[in-house]
Amino acid sequence: MILVSISLVSISLFIYQVILNRIYSALFWYHYTFLITSFAIFGLGIGGIIAYNQRQKSEDLKTNSLVKALFLLSISYIFSLGIIYVLPFQNNVLIYLILATLPFIIGGYFFSTVFEQFGKISNKLYFADLIGSGFGSIIVLLSLNNLGVYRTVILICIISVIAWLILSAQFKKKMLLSIGVLAVFLLGLFIPNKYVYSIEQNFIGFITNKTKTLGSIAKSNQKAKIVYTKWNAFSRTDVIKVEGDNDEMIVTIDGTANAPMYRFDGKKSSLNKYKDDIEYLPFSFGNNHKTLIIGPGGGRDILYALAGNGKQITGVEINTSSIDAVRHFKEFNGDIYNRPEVKIYGEDGRNFVRKSKEKYDVIFLALVMTNASQNIGYALSENYLFTVEALEDYMNHLTDNGKLAFLAHDEEDMSKLIATILRQLNKKGIAIKDTPKYMAIFAKEVQLMDGNEHIHYPLIIVKNKPFSQLESKKLKETADRGKIIPLYIPYVNDKGPLYHIKQGHLTLVQFENGFSFSATPATDDKPYFYDFSKGVSPVLVFIFFFILLGSMILFTPIISQEKAFKPSLYFSSLGIGYMLIEIPLIQKFILYLGHPVLAFNYVLAGLLIGSGIGAYFSNAKVFNNLSNRIYLPALLVMVINIGLIFSLNSIFKVTSDFSLVSKILIAAILVMIQGFFMGMPFPRGIKILSENKKKSKTIPVMWGLNGVMSVIGSVLSIMLSMEFGFTIAMLAGALLYGLISLQNRNLVTAK
Template identity: 55%
Template sequence: MLLSIFFISVSLFVYQVVLTRLYSAVLSYHYVFLTTSFAILGLGIGSIIAYMIRKKGRKPIVKLGKRKVAVNQEDMKGQLNKGSIILAASYIIVFSLNYLLPFVNNMLIYIVLGTIPFLIGGYVYSILFTEFSGISGKLYFADLVGSGVGSVAVIFLLNNAGMFRTVLILSIIALLPALILPVSAKKIKAIGYVLPLILVVGLILPVQYINSIEKNFNGILNNSKKTYGKLIKAGLSPEIVFSEWNAFSRTDVIKIPQKPEDMILTIDGAANAPMYEFDGDVESLKKFEADSGFLPFTIGRNDKTLLIGPGGGRDVLYALARGSKEISAVEINTSSIDAVKAFGEYNGNIYNRPEVKVYGEDGRSFVQRSRDKYDLIFLSLVMTNTSQGMAYALSENYIYTVEAMKDYLNHLSDNGKIAFLAHDEDDLSKIVATAMQALNEKGIPLKDTPDYIALYSQLIQQQHGGVAMHDPVIIIKNKPFTEDESKGLLETAKKNKIAPLYAPLVQEQGPLQQIKEAKISLKDYVNGFKSNVTPATDNRPYFYNFGKGVPATLILILMVVAIGSIIMFTPFAIKSGNFKPTMYFSLLGIGFMMIETPLIQKFILYLGHPTLAFTFVLAALLVGSGIGGYLSNSRLFNRVIGAFYLPSAMVAVISIILLLFLGFIFEGTSGLNLTGRIIVASILVMLQGFFMGMPFPRGLKLIGESKKNVIVPVMWGVNGVTSVIGSVLSVILSMTIGFTGALIAGAVIYLIVSFFKSL
């Protein structure tokens, strides 16, 4: 029975990440967060359905065909068997409908579709925990360990098997209970054995068929909001010639017959980078001299260049054109590297040239661990537009923080430079604010910081009048610009019809001139823009949040879920004896997520990649919680000392200790290899998770002892719904007071939970 719960939990967690990756290819990243957040509510809704059925005087049932079987302890194995079959089928249905249906501009459809497996899972779990509340610690252990294993398994599956095979394997995992649990019904037994065989046949389909299925995804091909659909709408004839799905993104290469000189490398169908045709002759690269992104390469030395986010390889061509002898290209999306290498004959095998070394990791983490100094660190339009698991922030945000800017400055050679190719005026203004704050924190007076910054942009005429920036470039030096440097750069820019926005000493204007003349402060600079250009920090790394205030998407999720919770649970909570357990499980749902989300973020830079942090930190937290849940009923840990339930209080204490010492631990162990850092991270997080896993099964046990087993499904529902609230609230708090503040808020919630001596 416990093994069956384990397999179902593995499959549900894998599904959660698969759904995020699936929807990232179809929707914009903030809508992905909204859609999957509401879909996860299915766990709570399934629990409520189980409770309502029991409330009407009937024990919960699982239907399959015409047969209906009441759930009790004797036939629980049969019910789990059927539930696993239905769950496996739902995974296939969700993927198939997403694959076959054209893009629909209606979030509700995607929410309902994504909710189906969660609803089934919540229904089955609530039944199990109701019937076996006496061993809730063991059930919780099997559940969380399964989720922890799932968090590792899904990364391995997506990176090595792709989307189609991962969905098939996910369904097979869900079917394992039907294979290991005996059942008398011949129909059920036949389905339990035949369905896995069909899925295995799907796994061994020829590679070309699987590639075709993954490539021809209707949600992308018929979506006018994604790159491919926009090209169709523009009257072009695009063709996807490469497609690869991994745990980080879906990466495509689009060929356009009308433009044979370049192809488009796109991530999740929206974040684009060009891949140019190149015959290997450096002399042929002079055509790039008119690009604004080429401008930083025209001043000073460029012998040693670091490129962060090279995408389709254009930045490498820039560096080669200016004679760079050592080029380090760091790309967070390994599928982008695969795509560039796959078209080596087209792009001149740029990643196999002796001058070029390619690294598949996070650029900021690479810089932190590097001991090298660079003449130029170049970041060009770095934005993947992809959602990472439970996080709302884009992974690239950590490369645009004040701390990141200081890291780059510390890794420049004498008279070296950092350069950013931005999207628009918002990007430029925020990067400038970040650079000024970083330079100021390094001891340079604010009024002197403009002498270190040069701004240029191509300008395009708009239809409604006026001009707009196109591909603006920001150049930041670790020494002030000399007059000769500024004049030379200005002359090169004007020659290539690139407009100067601010040229130190030779053409000073705008807000930077006012900063230099001490007429405005950095705060005045920030407040002078309609958009939010407040410098991002590692504690609040939301660079691409240009709205002033919390994004409307997050407010919408929070309001809908909160109002829905009040409507669903208030009548139940006000009944005699139900208020305390409802509050207890609500606080646990919110508190768990408000610690989990900041913890994952805290470890991203340490482990070097958001996917690694999501995988191993979450796995350690869940497994630690599972072990804690298993031991929750032991005398050693099931203690109330004075006014406190000890494990909950320990969560608060450990959270504060981590906040105080995590920086020192990271600094002291940063020299370890990746395996060593993963071990350190896992130990730290498992210790926290160990105590976080105890309050939930303890609550279920207290309910069972008070003869209130009937409300267990509702407590599951309360916990599931409020977990979504906690997830959203942690992001909102991290945007306003930072991840440290969000983690402290989570610790306070667990401290409040420790006062619940009984339910």
């Protein structure tokens, strides 16, 4: 029964981590969310240290402490998340860090104590732990998408109370309290939907945060209210109505990625007012019969396509809640997503293009990610929409004289997009000096500040064929009519860096290196388009060294006292190595499965379940021959990982036309094979420690150290991926496992 309790606790703790990340993504910018959740997981190590300090207490007290830990864990979920939810927004990140860390400390204490007490069956314990996490990654997707955030919080409380109930029964403790708490949480599941909706909508910290859209509107002395809210595994989506503005509402994702939703009466005659906008330019010339809009959000870009006489308009929106929001307000927006000319799909735009057999006259991506002030938050987030390979996919799906257009935020976006387009055109065999003939660039506004020009909302149009003089002339006339600033148009506005490229004065490398920020194009192996820093991200460096310093302060005195340097090196290497492989592996499956949520949940589930099964069989003699110099499972991890690095792209290509279910199964099988051997070294190390009386008491410390080092591994993985690509990060993980395999005899055992 202890194994069932472990699995349930692991499920609840995994779901808590995802909920925490989801709530903090709505509350903070992405980099702060990553910062807080990384530090919060550090609580696992603190829990291990607390368990170590109780090592000298009686066995009976240990069983009592396990039962009490599960009681506290059940309460801590609702306590921490409840306070985070009702607390007005605080500028002090430490408050949110402490609240987030509490369940991790209790969970770390529980797991490290269990592994110390039952170390001789560590293979079964680790099996239960990882199987729980694997199923947790699937349950959280289903729960958030179908139950919402409130009921998912109640669900993890129920799961942890059931674990508490089972453990109480096994250790013959009083069960009345646990039954009572379970009954209370079960009642919480059946609160009427209207109250649940009110709870989910009125996230006090979110509403009072002045850096988010709603708060920014309030700061400008305008009144606004949220008229629609929906949580899912991908985002919190809101519709905001500003008092006095009857023609527009704002669809927001996590409170910041804003997409306007315009009032529309359904009549095409009402679209003429949009023909002076910069977004209309791609539709102002040539054939616009067949259009693909990637990221239509609130439906504005559909209106521009209709204004350009689009007959077959396809919209692909990754956030299905945005589609639901637009359809909810169909009377306001003219039911734009259900017009006969329009088809809407809820999936990733890049994946949609890759599997499509269609050719389009226009492919348009307008402010797909967010507004300019958000870019810093997305620097740490991968984006496959703007890579060199993405442009190749888009241009391969254009008609002979088709147009690909991007509406960017500012000069940084624009410059990086131009560099990416130049590289892709050159890849097609077009000489660099001829590439400007295929491009036209405009700006909504250019402001002079501090003696420098600041470009706002630039639009880039690139064609499969060079612009004709007639097309350039028509674009110039449309831009002049709408007071849009032309930055470069072949023949009629030949100036700027593209003019110098055309004249041979500037090479592609010189163009990319000619900015104060990084304009190097993103690739599918390094898809961090919004990373404009030259060098490693300061945020990641800070997290890496802060956690490293914290772990040294926390663990070094005990390691030194117990003379456990070799075990600490072993478990640290496992924590780092596992994440160096796990994170890039998940990233590589995003394009294949078509959505980051699918890749995270199903690939991670396969990896964890595979690791759990491997843990169960880790005691088999074939894997534990100490007479050999090589530890076979770690060596096989390295070999399989290198094999996946060089074979995944071929596998993806051969199976690209398979159904989504088939792709999920293929992904799960591939990562389960890898995970099977990745799950063996940890329980092996715990078992060896448990057989050594002097070292067995360090098991809680080693468990906590492994958890903390996995956070460092996560940060290191992202640092390597951003600087060198996913392939290098995975190779680093393979190398680390290779080094572990060489220490079969003496790395764990220390007499």
